[in-house]
Amino acid sequence: MRKQIGMGAAVLATASLLAACSSDPEPAETASTEPTASTSEAPAIDASGQTLTIWTDAEREGAIQTVADTFQEETGATVEIVQKNFEDLRNDFIAQVPTGEGPDITVGAHDWAGALVEAGVVNTVDLGETADDFEQVAVDAFTYDGQLYGLPYATEAIALIQNADLVGDTAPTTWDEMISMAEEAGFEDRPFLLYTNGTTGDGYSSYPVQTSFGAPVFVQDESGSYTTEVGMGGEAGQAYAQFLYDNGQAGTGYFSDTIDYDTSNQLFADGEVPFLLQGPWMPFFDDDSMNIVVSPMVSAGGEDAAPFVGVQGFYVSSQSENTLLANQFLTNYMATEDAQRALYEADPRLPALTSLAEEFSADPITAGFVASAAQGVPMPSIPEMGNVWDLWNAAEIQIITGATDDPTGTWDAMVAELEASIG
Amino acid sequence: MANDDAIAVKEPRAPRESHARRWSGLGWGFIAKLLMMALVNALGLTIILSAWNAEAWSILAVSVILLVAADIIYFAKRTLPLKYLYPGLIFLAIFQLFTLAYTGYVAFTNYGTGHAGSQEQAVEATLIQNERRVEGTPTVPLAIVRDGDTLGFAVTQDGIVSVGTEEDVLEPVSGAVVDDSGRATEVPGWEIVTQNDLFADQALQQDVIDLRVPVSDDAEEGSMRTRDGSSGAIYQSSLEWDDEAQTFTDKETGTVYVADQETGNFVADDGSRLPTGWSVTVGFDNFVKAVTDQNLAGPLLKVTLWTFAFAILTVLTSFGLGLLFALIYNDDRIRGRKWMRTIFILPYAFPAFMSALLWRGMLNREFGIINDWFFFGADINWLGDPWLAKFAILWVNLWLSYPYWFLVCTGALQALPSETMEASRMDGAGRWRQFRSITLPLLMVSTAPLAISSFAFNFNNFTIIYMLTEGGPPFPGTSGLGSTDILISAIYNISGVSGGSADYGLASALSIIVFIVVGIISAIAFRQTRKLEEI
Numbered sequence: 001m002r003k004q005i006g007m008g009a010a011v012l013a014t015a016s017l018l019a020a021c022s023s024d025p026e027p028a029e030t031a032s033t034e035p036t037a038s039t040s041e042a043p044a045i046d047a048s049g050q051t052l053t054i055w056t057d058a059e060r061e062g063a064i065q066t067v068a069d070t071f072q073e074e075t076g077a078t079v080e081i082v083q084k085n086f087e088d089l090r091n092d093f094i095a096q097v098p099t100g101e102g103p104d105i106t107v108g109a110h111d112w113a114g115a116l117v118e119a120g121v122v123n124t125v126d127l128g129e130t131a132d133d134f135e136q137v138a139v140d141a142f143t144y145d146g147q148l149y150g151l152p153y154a155t156e157a158i159a160l161i162q163n164a165d166l167v168g169d170t171a172p173t174t175w176d177e178m179i180s181m182a183e184e185a186g187f188e189d190r191p192f193l194l195y196t197n198g199t200t201g202d203g204y205s206s207y208p209v210q211t212s213f214g215a216p217v218f219v220q221d222e223s224g225s226y227t228t229e230v231g232m233g234g235e236a237g238q239a240y241a242q243f244l245y246d247n248g249q250a251g252t253g254y255f256s257d258t259i260d261y262d263t264s265n266q267l268f269a270d271g272e273v274p275f276l277l278q279g280p281w282m283p284f285f286d287d288d289s290m291n292i293v294v295s296p297m298v299s300a301g302g303e304d305a306a307p308f309v310g311v312q313g314f315y316v317s318s319q320s321e322n323t324l325l326a327n328q329f330l331t332n333y334m335a336t337e338d339a340q341r342a343l344y345e346a347d348p349r350l351p352a353l354t355s356l357a358e359e360f361s362a363d364p365i366t367a368g369f370v371a372s373a374a375q376g377v378p379m380p381s382i383p384e385m386g387n388v389w390d391l392w393n394a395a396e397i398q399i400i401t402g403a404t405d406d407p408t409g410t411w412d413a414m415v416a417e418l419e420a421s422i423g
Numbered sequence: 424m425a426n427d428d429a430i431a432v433k434e435p436r437a438p439r440e441s442h443a444r445r446w447s448g449l450g451w452g453f454i455a456k457l458l459m460m461a462l463v464n465a466l467g468l469t470i471i472l473s474a475w476n477a478e479a480w481s482i483l484a485v486s487v488i489l490l491v492a493a494d495i496i497y498f499a500k501r502t503l504p505l506k507y508l509y510p511g512l513i514f515l516a517i518f519q520l521f522t523l524a525y526t527g528y529v530a531f532t533n534y535g536t537g538h539a540g541s542q543e544q545a546v547e548a549t550l551i552q553n554e555r556r557v558e559g560t561p562t563v564p565l566a567i568v569r570d571g572d573t574l575g576f577a578v579t580q581d582g583i584v585s586v587g588t589e590e591d592v593l594e595p596v597s598g599a600v601v602d603d604s605g606r607a608t609e610v611p612g613w614e615i616v617t618q619n620d621l622f623a624d625q626a627l628q629q630d631v632i633d634l635r636v637p638v639s640d641d642a643e644e645g646s647m648r649t650r651d652g653s654s655g656a657i658y659q660s661s662l663e664w665d666d667e668a669q670t671f672t673d674k675e676t677g678t679v680y681v682a683d684q685e686t687g688n689f690v691a692d693d694g695s696r697l698p699t700g701w702s703v704t705v706g707f708d709n710f711v712k713a714v715t716d717q718n719l720a721g722p723l724l725k726v727t728l729w730t731f732a733f734a735i736l737t738v739l740t741s742f743g744l745g746l747l748f749a750l751i752y753n754d755d756r757i758r759g760r761k762w763m764r765t766i767f768i769l770p771y772a773f774p775a776f777m778s779a780l781l782w783r784g785m786l787n788r789e790f791g792i793i794n795d796w797f798f799f800g801a802d803i804n805w806l807g808d809p810w811l812a813k814f815a816i817l818w819v820n821l822w823l824s825y826p827y828w829f830l831v832c833t834g835a836l837q838a839l840p841s842e843t844m845e846a847s848r849m850d851g852a853g854r855w856r857q858f859r860s861i862t863l864p865l866l867m868v869s870t871a872p873l874a875i876s877s878f879a880f881n882f883n884n885f886t887i888i889y890m891l892t893e894g895g896p897p898f899p900g901t902s903g904l905g906s907t908d909i910l911i912s913a914i915y916n917i918s919g920v921s922g923g924s925a926d927y928g929l930a931s932a933l934s935i936i937v938f939i940v941v942g943i944i945s946a947i948a949f950r951q952t953r954k955l956e957e958i
Contacts, residue, residue, distance in 0.1 A: 047622035075622065091925060098540030115924060119539035120548025120699035126650050128562035145698075147552060198787075199807035200895050257807055258789035318548050324621070324628045327651040383536075383698075386924045394897045401807065421718070 048076035055106040057086035063346030097121035104320040110141035110311040113381040123316040138352035141311035141378035150313040154349035159372035164291040166274040171295035192275040198260040201393030213240040213301030226380040233415040241411035250402030294368025309376040530931035536924040545701040553662040564605035565655035568613035577607040587636040709932035722902040730909040734881040745828020771826035779890035809906035871952040
């Protein structure tokens with residue numbers, strides 16, 4: 001892509017020398033040029049004196065800096081990279097853009113889109129035909145109300161992680177198979193870890209189990225956009241609630257409210273538990289001595305276990321004074337394979353660019369997460385999702401701990417309350 | 424003795440002139456002052472210049488006033504008290520009064536996620552959101568052309584170059600030359616704006632971004648726009664903004680969204696609204712909402728009660744325990760007191776958030792050592808049960824803060840006049856009587872103000888709550904608050920800093936309430952402590 005611009009500029013320069021004059025109205029004459037003359041790394045555009053401000057977190061700063069250096073070299077524009085905590089980016093972007101102090105571009109997660117649109121701080125992005133180069137779920141995720149609001153670059157999803165040293169390297173396909181594999185290896189008490197963020201509950205982590213019962217949080221329309229119709233009520237949701245209860249403290253005891261980040265990492269790394277439903281961010285992946293197999297989550301309810309897919313990408317400010325330049329940077333520099341590769345190397349998340357995702361799937365662990373993400377759904381970015389978490393997590397934890405004797409009733413009450421709060 | 428000496432001095436000294444007014448030439452003091460003021464002026468001028476560059480007029484005005492005032496104060500002879508007070512006053516104004524006033528202002532607005540900017544920005548954003556690419560249209564090569572002040576696009580489609588401007592519909596032109604990528608490089612009658620010219624000129628870029636060239640006389644077919652200056656596509660806006668009437672009209676359904684200045688939203692007759700709103704002042708709505716909103720009022724009341732219970736109980740328990748240990752280890756008969764005292768102070772030396780995180784792990788129901796070691800592996804849900812979680816918070820905070828009181832009380836005990844104690848013993852007072860009538864009252868004189876400040880601190884003790892329970896276990900319902908949330912952590916949740924939708928207006932209103940509560944309680948309590956001093 002970058003080369004094409006280089007060519008375009010060279011062509012432009014040569015073409016202007018040719019005094020071509022056609023009397024024929026159409027079609028327009030094509031200025032002929034020697035392709036060899038245009039391979040030089042001539043500056044594509046000259047944007048000297050312009051400054052592009054980009055917000056990023058520490059992990060991606062290096063990779064963005066690499067791309068920015070190329071951009072600065074080729075365009076003469078200055079790229080100012082501001083590093084912030086990832087958790088602060090969203091709110092700072094919402095607070096700063098209206099005051100004119102915001103950046104032109106920020107790194108962000110796709111599920112911010114709803115809030116950013118409501119705040120009116122984000123511009124639309126048009127990837128044109130380039131959009132086809134990206135994983136569909138990544139583009140869908142950044143699409144809000146039919147408009148694309150960000151350039152995706154990485155996806156992430158949780159998957160079933162198994163300790164092959166304990167239970168062999170064959171990935172189970174059903175819940176029962178997984179449990180029996182673990183039991184054979186002597187893990188009757190705790191065959192599987194479900195992260196619950198301690199006593200808070202975590203619907204995100206249990207979502208693949210829930211979707212395997214056919215109970216999505218919100219119903220998606222044909223285009224893949226989420227509607228505000230709650231989909232986890234009815235029989236499917238009740239079946240899931242019963243499953244949670246049966247495997248919670250009142251039942252088999254597989255699920256408990258004691259699993260937070262540290263305990264799940266510790267228990268799995270110590271070989272206390274053979275199966276874990278978690279993401280690629282777990283520290284034990286750095287430990288090469290562990291023999292780990294990653295595969296899509298097994299189905300407990302019969303349907304595909306679809307995790308939430310989170311997508312990382314870049315947003316353009318609606319108040320940017322350099323929208324043209326920002327778009328140039330994103331579509332012609334950031335969306336290229338080289339840039340996306342640099343981002344992957346700086347912060348290995350599953351690439352959103354299909355060609356790279358396939359390339360990196362040579363690594364079996366990455367392949368496992370890619371496969372899991374492939375059967376996943378984008379995490380809803382509609383503002384109504386904000387109403388879901390507290391109610392949803394609380395209901396999950398109540399059912400798991402056996403604080404309620406009536407799991408389906410608790411679940412129905414939660415769904416009713418959620419529907420009432422959405423209005 | 425001292426009085427005798429003073430009398431011995433026969434000649435009273437002439438009243439000395441203040442050193443600040445005395446001029447004794449270029450002394451070192453004056454040079455030092457001159458240097459300091461040079462630095463202050465340099466700093467001030469830097470701020471003023473950058474404010475000028477950033478066009479931040481209010482900051483500019485304030486810094487000019489402050490700098491001029493500083494020069495007047497430090498070079499004039501009559502402003503002696505201000506010379507001492509001025510730096511403090513500035514810090515007070517910037518870090519206290521401004522923050523307070525701004526929080527106060529935000530409390531009366533609906534500033535938050537859906538109401539972040541001005542109405543103008545909301546209009547702009549809404550237009551952006553509703554301008555959609557016409558489906559099935561391709562991305563075409565595009566060049567920017569200019570004729571004097573008139574900007575236009577030259578787009579190439581199927582090898583045919585068409586030119587149009589904001590007013591004139593895209594029409595095919597003859598005699599155009601295109602390059603390999605299909606972009607026009609020469610259009611008769613038009614000057615091509617090269618990419619270099621375009622990107623060197625920010626104003627021109629804005630004009631190009633804003634330019635819409637209709638593709639036909641029928642406005643329904645949309646208009647050409649560019650996002651990067653080198654390619655274009657046909658877009659169609661589904662909403663139309665009428666600046667006069669302050670309304671958006673949906674071109675397809677005909678729905679009219681009126682700008683409602685009461686709520687800061689574009690609202691239609693049927694109650695539906697456009698997603699992006701703007702920030703408006705809403706009067707006392709936020710305060711009213713805090714006490715009347717169904718989802719919020721109940722949990723907030725519980726949170727408020729727990730906040731008081733937490734702050735009061737923490738001060739009482741930690742003061743009590745600290746005092747007890749101080750009394751015990753103040754006894755001469757105990758050996759190795761110094762070592763013991765050092766060990767007692769240890770919890771105070773660890774960072775509070777680290778300790779809280781450690782305790783969180785130790786209190787884990789299944790894996791924590793508290794249950795394992797002290798309760799024979801019993802299944803006690805310390806952090807998951809509303810009452811136990813409250814107890815755990817109080818316990819950990821007691822552990823964290825009693826060393827402070829141990830220190831303070833040890834110091835105060837050692838400063839007690841031994842004559843009084845001795846006298847009371849002569850009068851036949853027992854240990855208990857001595858403690859109740861002498862030690863404690865005298866101790867309270869010096870420690871009561873600290874107890875009040877400890878109360879105010881714990882009233883807003885965010886760290887322990889956030890690190891130990893994050894406010895959980897959650898209340899049923901959508902409030903997002905939990906059983907161990909205190910007001911400040913509730914405000915943190917509501918402000919949306921932790922994620923979710925932000926409501927800065929409501930969070931500010933609650934902050935103001937907290938400020939008033941803490942202020943009143945501290946004022947009353949300090950008044951009470953004065954009575955203690957009369958003993």
